[in-house]
Amino acid sequence: MHPITVNPNILKMEYAVRGPIPQRAAEMKRQGREIIPCNIGNPQALGQSPLTYYRQVLSLVEEPSKIERERKLKEIFEETPGSPLREADFISDYVLEVSEKVLTLSGTGTGAYTESKGFAFVRQAIADFINRRDGFSGKLRANPEHIFLTDGASDAAKRVLNLLIAGPEDGIMVPIPQYPLYSASITMFGGVQVDYHPDEERGWALDRAELERAYSEAARQGVNVKGIVVINPGNPTGAVLGESSIAEVIDFAAQHDLAIIADEVYQDNVYTGKFISFASVLRERPVPLFSLHSISKGFFGECGHRGGYMEVRNPPQIAGSGLNLLDLLLKQASVGLCSNTAGQILTYLMVSPPEEGSAPYTLFQKEKQRILRELYEKAQMIRAAFDQMDGVECFGETGAMYLFPRLNKLPAGTGDFEYCMALLDETGLVTVNGSGFGQKPGTHHLRIAFLPPKDLLAEVLPRWVEFHNRYVNA
Ligand SMILES: Cc1ncc(COP(=O)(O)O)c(C=O)c1O
Numbered sequence: 001m002h003p004i005t006v007n008p009n010i011l012k013m014e015y016a017v018r019g020p021i022p023q024r025a026a027e028m029k030r031q032g033r034e035i036i037p038c039n040i041g042n043p044q045a046l047g048q049s050p051l052t053y054y055r056q057v058l059s060l061v062e063e064p065s066k067i068e069r070e071r072k073l074k075e076i077f078e079e080t081p082g083s084p085l086r087e088a089d090f091i092s093d094y095v096l097e098v099s100e101k102v103l104t105l106s107g108t109g110t111g112a113y114t115e116s117k118g119f120a121f122v123r124q125a126i127a128d129f130i131n132r133r134d135g136f137s138g139k140l141r142a143n144p145e146h147i148f149l150t151d152g153a154s155d156a157a158k159r160v161l162n163l164l165i166a167g168p169e170d171g172i173m174v175p176i177p178q179y180p181l182y183s184a185s186i187t188m189f190g191g192v193q194v195d196y197h198p199d200e201e202r203g204w205a206l207d208r209a210e211l212e213r214a215y216s217e218a219a220r221q222g223v224n225v226k227g228i229v230v231i232n233p234g235n236p237t238g239a240v241l242g243e244s245s246i247a248e249v250i251d252f253a254a255q256h257d258l259a260i261i262a263d264e265v266y267q268d269n270v271y272t273g274k275f276i277s278f279a280s281v282l283r284e285r286p287v288p289l290f291s292l293h294s295i296s297k298g299f300f301g302e303c304g305h306r307g308g309y310m311e312v313r314n315p316p317q318i319a320g321s322g323l324n325l326l327d328l329l330l331k332q333a334s335v336g337l338c339s340n341t342a343g344q345i346l347t348y349l350m351v352s353p354p355e356e357g358s359a360p361y362t363l364f365q366k367e368k369q370r371i372l373r374e375l376y377e378k379a380q381m382i383r384a385a386f387d388q389m390d391g392v393e394c395f396g397e398t399g400a401m402y403l404f405p406r407l408n409k410l411p412a413g414t415g416d417f418e419y420c421m422a423l424l425d426e427t428g429l430v431t432v433n434g435s436g437f438g439q440k441p442g443t444h445h446l447r448i449a450f451l452p453p454k455d456l457l458a459e460v461l462p463r464w465v466e467f468h469n470r471y472v473n474a
Contacts, residue, residue: 013187014180021420025430036460038449039430041235041401043301043371046451051300051367053360054349056091060099061345062110067096092359102345110341116333118149118309119341122348126309129351134280142279146312148329149339149347152303153265153294156310157229158185159332160261160290163325164226165191171223172261173214175206177404177437177445179235179263194218194225197440200406203396204239206230211252227259228252230278233266233399236437236447238379240270240399246281259288259316265308266400268298271376273397279313288325289313295346297401299371307343307350378457379403379450385461389468401451404434407444409472416444419471426467427460 025035037045044050060067074090077083103109105121117123127142136142150156161172161182171192174182186193196214198204211228218225230249232241253260262278282289294308315325338344354360379398386392391409407416416433423429423446434445452460 007188009188009190013184019432019436021417021424021432022430024421025424025428028424028428033428035424035428035430036452036456037430038452039432039447041297041449041451042303043297043401043451044303046449047453048301048371048451049367050302051364053095053354053364054300054302054346056095056360057099057102057349058342058345060091060096061102061106062342064099064103064109067099070096094354094359098354102348106341110345112341114149114338114341114344116330116336116338117145117147118339118344119348120144122149122344123147123309125348125352126311130277130279130311134277136279140283142311146315146326148310148312148333149344150308150310151306151339151343152296153263153292153308153310154181155306155339156290156292156308157181157261157263158188159329160227160259160310161185161191162189163328163332164259165189166226167224168192169222169224171218171225173211173218173225173228173258175229175231175234177236177434177439177447178229179231180437182229183438192218192223194223195438196228198234198237198239200237200395200440200443204234204237206241206245206248208248208252211248215252215256225256225258227261229261229263231263231266232278233269233275234396234402235263235266235400236402236432236434236445237396237404238398238400238402239396240273241276243276243281246276246278250278250282250285250287253287254285259290262289262291264291265294265297267293268372269375269400271372271379271398279311282313286314288316293350295343295350298350299368299375300346300350301371302343302346305343305346306340307345307347309347374454375401375450378452378454381454381457381461382448382450385465388465390472392468401449402447403450404437404445404447407434407446407472410444411472411474416446419444420446422471423464423467427463429460429464 022039029035070091077085106119123144126147127144130142168190171194172186173194173196176195176197183193194214196211198206215225267275278289279291291311295305296303317324354364382403383394386394386405392405394403394405410419416435420431420433431446431448439445
């Protein structure tokens with residue numbers, strides 16, 4: 001076959017998280033070398049166990065005959081004096097009942113396509129969750145018809161960007177550094193990426209003057225800015241936005257008629273402060289808001305199951321048609337038929353944890369607290385190692401699953417890519433160079449996911465410190 005032409009946007013698109021450094025790591029692994037993949041927020045790949053409650057329900061919903069089997073086995077156990085088994089060896093009635101409820105509410109189980117937006121009962125549970133989380137009542141209450149279930153937040157982000165980018169002059173503002181899903185998708189859909197720079201030394205806070213600078217520079221070049229992406233807590237920075245930064249973005253978006261895409265997939269990964277949602281600060285202001293959430297992060301880490309949702313507030317009318325944006329989101333969702341059902345059910349479980357006092361409650365809380373506590377402790381271990389490294393500074397509160405230290409001292413003529421490659425070769429640590437996310441010209445960073453088990457970190461961090469001080473002073 002002759003070479004073919006393809007969509008040039010896909011040729012142009014870049015995605016550093018799975019770029020040359022992880023490719024080199026994969027090669028090293030094939031050669032039998034130990035590698036520690038800290039390049040991606042994929043918790044279960046680094047040994048995090050799935051939550052027992054989620055997997056019990058999911059497995060029973062996937063294989064409903066096990067619900068009856070479990071009940072029968074328990075009956076036999078109860079009638080068998082001296083059985084070596086214990087009550088705790090059986091799945092609790094609560095879990096069996098939740099699984100039955102999910103099956104009944106789904107109507108069709110997990111093997112059928114669902115409504116394009118996703119199961120109605122899951123969307124209702126998400127709306128209830130948002131109302132609880134943000135204290136919404138009355139007019140502010142989330143509307144299940146404005147909620148779309150998606151195959152992860154990546155799917156949601158792509159859907160929104162695909163809709164907003166109507167031509168090559170349409171621009172989307174993204175924070176620099178940013179999670180490359182956004183830069184890659186903007187390129188894929190043929191739009192313009194408009195960079196704005198959160199203030200690193202103020203913990204990556206957002207300020208209005210910088211937003212205005214980015215907007216007016218783009219406008220001067222003929223870019224029609226349509227939306228602004230905010231990632232909170234941040235990836236790659238881990239930074240957690242305060243209410244004033246969120247309010248700045250909302251004021252700014254209101255003034256320039258922009259839609260806000262609030263990527264809030266790390267909302268459970270706030271270790272010291274408090275997560276504030278965009279919806280809770282927006283309240284009744286008529287700015288279009290897309291909030292994204294996912295089962296991949298938090299303390300659940302169900303990345304492989306591909307689940308999440310998008311909530312839309314203030315969907316605008318579409319120029320030149322009698323349609324609303326929701327109609328088009330529905331059309332878009334319909335073309336994909338529906339998001340996968342395992343992801344939908346895990347999203348349901350994410351927004352409706354076991355009730356206090358129920359049988360699975362204590363174990364669920366224990367697993368949750370342990371995962372979040374360890375994530376924070378691991379971040380602190382890595383920060384302590386940075387303190388021993390020449391010229392390394394790490395700004396901002398600890399959030400999400402990442403640290404994004406600045407490398408102030410590097411050998412002349414080299415950048416963070418060379419540093420990350422050398423770090424990988426010496427220690428097996430797979431990180432992503434700051435240039436993969438974008439960064440202020442002249443600065444160098446790397447991103448590390450604080451996910452590996454503590455004993456592995458305790459072993460590798462001293463080797464990193466030793467490597468670093470030798471490398472930068474060579
Ligand atoms: C900020 C951010 N948004 C979205 C995603 C993608 O999430 P999902 O697995 O739900 O597609 C990630 C994954 O790392 C992320 O960091």
